[in-house]
Amino acid sequence: MTRLRRIAHLDMDAFFASVELQRLPQLQGLPVVIGGGKRRIDEMLRERHADLPLHEIPVDAFPRLKDYVGRGVITTATYPARQFGVGSAMGMMKAALLCPQAIVLPVDFEEIRKFSYAFKETIREIAPQVEDRGVDEVYIDFTDVPGGQREGGRVLARLIQKSIFERTGLTCSIGVAPNKLIAKMASEFNKPNGISIVYDDDLQAKIWPLAVRKINGIGPKAEAKLHALEIRTIGELAARPAEELIAQFGRAYGAWMHEAAWGRDERPVVTESEPVSMSRETTFERDLHAARDRAELSAIFTDLCERLAADLARKGYVGRTIGIKLRYDDFQIATRDMTIEHYTADAKTIRQAAGQCLKRVDLSRRLRLLGVRVGKLARAQDVADTSPRAETAAPAAPDTTSGSATALTLDLFPDTQDIPPAAPG
Ligand code: DCP
Numbered sequence: 001m002t003r004l005r006r007i008a009h010l011d012m013d014a015f016f017a018s019v020e021l022q023r024l025p026q027l028q029g030l031p032v033v034i035g036g037g038k039r040r041i042d043e044m045l046r047e048r049h050a051d052l053p054l055h056e057i058p059v060d061a062f063p064r065l066k067d068y069v070g071r072g073v074i075t076t077a078t079y080p081a082r083q084f085g086v087g088s089a090m091g092m093m094k095a096a097l098l099c100p101q102a103i104v105l106p107v108d109f110e111e112i113r114k115f116s117y118a119f120k121e122t123i124r125e126i127a128p129q130v131e132d133r134g135v136d137e138v139y140i141d142f143t144d145v146p147g148g149q150r151e152g153g154r155v156l157a158r159l160i161q162k163s164i165f166e167r168t169g170l171t172c173s174i175g176v177a178p179n180k181l182i183a184k185m186a187s188e189f190n191k192p193n194g195i196s197i198v199y200d201d202d203l204q205a206k207i208w209p210l211a212v213r214k215i216n217g218i219g220p221k222a223e224a225k226l227h228a229l230e231i232r233t234i235g236e237l238a239a240r241p242a243e244e245l246i247a248q249f250g251r252a253y254g255a256w257m258h259e260a261a262w263g264r265d266e267r268p269v270v271t272e273s274e275p276v277s278m279s280r281e282t283t284f285e286r287d288l289h290a291a292r293d294r295a296e297l298s299a300i301f302t303d304l305c306e307r308l309a310a311d312l313a314r315k316g317y318v319g320r321t322i323g324i325k326l327r328y329d330d331f332q333i334a335t336r337d338m339t340i341e342h343y344t345a346d347a348k349t350i351r352q353a354a355g356q357c358l359k360r361v362d363l364s365r366r367l368r369l370l371g372v373r374v375g376k377l378a379r380a381q382d383v384a385d386t387s388p389r390a391e392t393a394a395p396a397a398p399d400t401t402s403g404s405a406t407a408l409t410l411d412l413f414p415d416t417q418d419i420p421p422a423a424p425g
């Protein structure tokens, strides 16, 4: 049997609000909005209820929309709140007119990230081809996954929904379609906690009646222009010749619009790409000079290398090309890099090589920014010899293992004695 291409788009339901309700189950089923700043919920509530665990704090103790004063905007709302017409991007005081009793909670990004990671991990355990599209959505290639073809993908979609719910307590909605473009639209059809299956043959019935704006890639500006051309639905867009759209919107965008209206999209599901390089940079509070601000620059440089080494270690990478980036006070940029013999994630080795690179740029001008980068990355576990010591990685460089400020400075700007003093002013 030939397999149909089946692509799913999965989007979490009322994500930020649903996450907060996991630790505040007493608010389930109530209108709740997220808005009014970033804060840990427990900190907000502990002021008045230090004695109670979060889930025992009475519903009456939570702040209400009607008491809100300010210019805050709603980030998201639970489905019970949406029944009152309250939704994301609406001003909170305006929303208070529609649903004064809604409970207001701040957003706790640490908690959001935890749940975002958990639901994506759950999906990857079932279907490995997952494309991360941000905090609460992913594309999944169902084509070759067991259950991915049954009932057009519904069987696998149900399994994923169930697994995510069991692990996180959260619901999501899934659209399964011949491609990403249609799947993205389909995931909205049965929100919340819904599944929607679309086949090629459904284009006319399910897609063409939708507003052009439902195409991911048609924004407010293109929409306004399409409206001016009396094109409101995707079907009306499909009815126009490609040449007309190209004349109006340019070759690439016009041609893409035409294809999109006909439900054609060949983009693959791109799984997490390996990073090519990692870098750290910092813009100084005031412009610094290599000779006159030696100590300060040296400390910043060391700090950048240490942070970068920590980034590499945390993510499990090592690299072999080490480079620097400078921005001068006139915003001109200079970069240099060098490739060392062994892969490394070692701060001292990085600093030593980056110090060599610094010898090759003009240091007579004042600097606005300094950056350090490690490229030619490999996974630490895939590289056998990953731990050369600083002394052996770049034998020509002076010994900098003492850690004394003088040694660092010498290593950092070894040629600075040649730099002429800057003009006054
Ligand atoms: N978000 C945000 N700012 C916006 C829109 C959204 O910070 N302007 C956040 C809050 C949402 C999350 O991103 O919870 C996901 O966005 P969605 O558009 O998917 O909205 P929800 O998941 O909240 O609701 P839905 O059930 O409609 O997907």
Ligand code: MG
Binding pocket: 011, 012, 013, 014, 015, 136
């Ligand atoms: Mg969502």
